[in-house]
Amino acid sequence: xxLVVVLMVVAGVIxxxxxxxxxxxxxxxxLKTKNGSDAASSTLASLGAPxxxxxxxxxxxxxxxxxxxxxxxxxxxxxxxxxxxIDFWATYCAPCKLEMPWFEEFTAKYKDKGLxxxxxxxxxxxxxxxxxxxxxxIGVTYPILMPDKTISSTYKLGDYxxxxxxxxxxxxxxxEVIGGRPKDEIEADVKKIAE
Amino acid sequence: MRQRLGIVFGAVVLAAMPIAxxxxxxxxxxxxxxxxxxxxxxxxxxxxxDVKAGIEQTVxxxxxxxxxxxxxxxxxxxxxxxxxxxxxxxxxxxVGGTEYPQGSVIKLTGSGEGLDVYQGEFKVxxxxxxxxxxxxxxxxxxxxxxxxxxxxxxxxxAVKLAVTAK
Numbered sequence: 001x002x003l004v005v006v007l008m009v010v011a012g013v014i015x016x017x018x019x020x021x022x023x024x025x026x027x028x029x030x031l032k033t034k035n036g037s038d039a040a041s042s043t044l045a046s047l048g049a050p051x052x053x054x055x056x057x058x059x060x061x062x063x064x065x066x067x068x069x070x071x072x073x074x075x076x077x078x079x080x081x082x083x084x085x086i087d088f089w090a091t092y093c094a095p096c097k098l099e100m101p102w103f104e105e106f107t108a109k110y111k112d113k114g115l116x117x118x119x120x121x122x123x124x125x126x127x128x129x130x131x132x133x134x135x136x137x138i139g140v141t142y143p144i145l146m147p148d149k150t151i152s153s154t155y156k157l158g159d160y161x162x163x164x165x166x167x168x169x170x171x172x173x174x175x176e177v178i179g180g181r182p183k184d185e186i187e188a189d190v191k192k193i194a195e
Numbered sequence: 196m197r198q199r200l201g202i203v204f205g206a207v208v209l210a211a212m213p214i215a216x217x218x219x220x221x222x223x224x225x226x227x228x229x230x231x232x233x234x235x236x237x238x239x240x241x242x243x244x245d246v247k248a249g250i251e252q253t254v255x256x257x258x259x260x261x262x263x264x265x266x267x268x269x270x271x272x273x274x275x276x277x278x279x280x281x282x283x284x285x286x287x288x289x290v291g292g293t294e295y296p297q298g299s300v301i302k303l304t305g306s307g308e309g310l311d312v313y314q315g316e317f318k319v320x321x322x323x324x325x326x327x328x329x330x331x332x333x334x335x336x337x338x339x340x341x342x343x344x345x346x347x348x349x350x351x352x353a354v355k356l357a358v359t360a361k
Contacts, residue, residue, distance in 0.1 A: 091275045092339050093346040098306045125277075125349055134275050160345040179344035183305065 050163075054156035056173040061086070061165060062154045066120065066145035069132045074118070074143055076167075082114040083193035086165040088157060090122045091134040095180030096162040102183045104140045106190050113194040114169075117142040120151060122161055168193040235352055236264045236340035240316070243357035248327035251291060256281070256319045256356070258336070265312035266338040268298025272311050276339070277349045281319055283334035288358050290332075291322030303343075325360035332356040 056062070061084070065075040076084065087103060089096035103117045121131045121144060128146055135144045157163055158178060166175040166189045175189045240257040260266055267276045283290050296318060298311040336352040 090346070090348075092277050092349060094273075094276070094303060094306075094310055094341060095344055095346060097275075098303050122348075130275075137275075160347050162345065180303070181344070 050156070050158070050176050050178060054158065055176065056156065056165065057176050059173055060171050061167040061173050064148075064151055064154060066148060066151065068143045068145055069128060069135065074145055076118075076171075079116045079118075080171065081169055082116050083110075083169055083190075084167040085115070085117045085190065085193075086120060086155075086167065087117065088120045088122050088155070088161055088163045090161050091126055091131060092123070093161045097134075097138050099162060099164075099180055099183075099186065100138050100140050102186055104142060106187060107142050110190060110194045115190065115194050119144045121146055122152070122157075164189075166190065166193045234261065235350060236261045236347065237266060237336065237338055237350075237352050239336070239352070239354045239356075241356065243359065245359045245361070246323070246325050248325060248360035251322055251324045253320050253322050256321060257316060258313070258319065259316045260314055260340070262315070264340050264342050265301065265310070265314045266340045268311045268313050269295035270298070270311060272300075272309060276310070277337065279313060279336065279338040281321075281334060281336050281354075283321075283332045283356070286332060287326055287330045288332050289324045291324070293322075294320040323358070325358045327360050330358045330360070332358060 050056070061076060063076050065073055065077075068074050076086075085103060085106075087096075087099070089100065091097075100119065103119070107115055107117050119135070119140065119142060123131060131144060131146070155163070155165065160178060162178075162180055164175075164177045164186075165173050166177075168174050174192050177189070238259050240259055241255070244254045246252055246254065266279050269278050269280065271278055279295070281293055281295075296313070298313055300309040300311055301314075302309050332355065334354050334356070336354055337349065338352065339349040340347045
């Protein structure tokens with residue numbers, strides 16, 4: 001029993017150090033800046049999987065009906081039988097905006113697989129017009145949905161964005177990811193639900 | 196300290212579980228601990244300044260962003276991003292101008308656009324005129340923090356500054 005406890009502690013410490021190292025990675029690569037001051041190339045290193053009590057993987061994606069930027073009601077049930085990516089984002093979130101053009105690209109690339117991407121806005125300080133302007137500037141044409149009062153708790157969102165759910169044709173959450181990631185990692189999860 | 200507690204807590208709970216998969220569980224519990232904490236990611240290090248009474252002068256206020264995080268500078272490159280803004284409630288001490296430092300530029304991998312941010316310590320200069328004696332200024336810092344992969348909602352940090360004017 002003592003050995004098990006020791007192993008647990010060691011595992012925890014190793015994990016903690018790895019995460020700290022990943023966090024500090026963003027400050028390693030120095031670049032020339034407009035001011036000549038130090039700048040960093042920030043590496044996407046997602047927070048990874050959700051906490052156990054917030055983990056929807058393997059469960060049916062919670063149903064929702066939200067309103068898109070045109071005021072039209074959009075339900076998850078509308079896409080029954082199709083693979084769906086549900087991406088929670090906000091206009092202030094740079095990693096979110098980095099990923100969104102990739103999702104746009106994947107909707108075209110996996111169109112024959114029926115892939116649907118839904119962007120669910122999480123802004124609370126800007127209105128629909130600003131969100132629409134941001135979506136246009138980012139260059140996405142997939143549905144952007146405005147949140148209601150329950151969607152955050154329904155999907156057990158944490159205090160950070162982006163959060164992305166990959167839902168297969170049967171409506172099951174196959175992957176749930178916190179934080180931005182490289183394009184190839186995102187596409188790997190798209191393939192899990194689209195192929 | 197919280198993370199240490201998280202590790203110890205994870206170890207105690209997991210001691211009753213089979214060893215297979217124990218590392219994953221430890222990570223999950225740590226993540227739960229981190230998720231439960233809504234950190235500010237920013238602190239004002241200056242809690243008081245000494246000035247000459249009745250004369251306009253400049254003071255420096257020091258702030259620190261938690262390691263591994265950044266906040267937008269006062270002039271982010273993208274108008275969708277939330278600038279760091281310091282405001283004091285009008286009172287006995289009259290605030291003149293506020294001068295923010297230039298940020299440093301970071302780029303997310305895969306992105307051509309930079310982000311103008313504050314990392315680590317930075318100083319905001321503020322001109323003020325204070326009456327003789329001791330005054331307490333109260334105010335707020337509006338900011339929005341991110342780490343290398345995720346962003347946190349905009350936050351407001353309440354600040355207090357003790358001003359001693361002689």
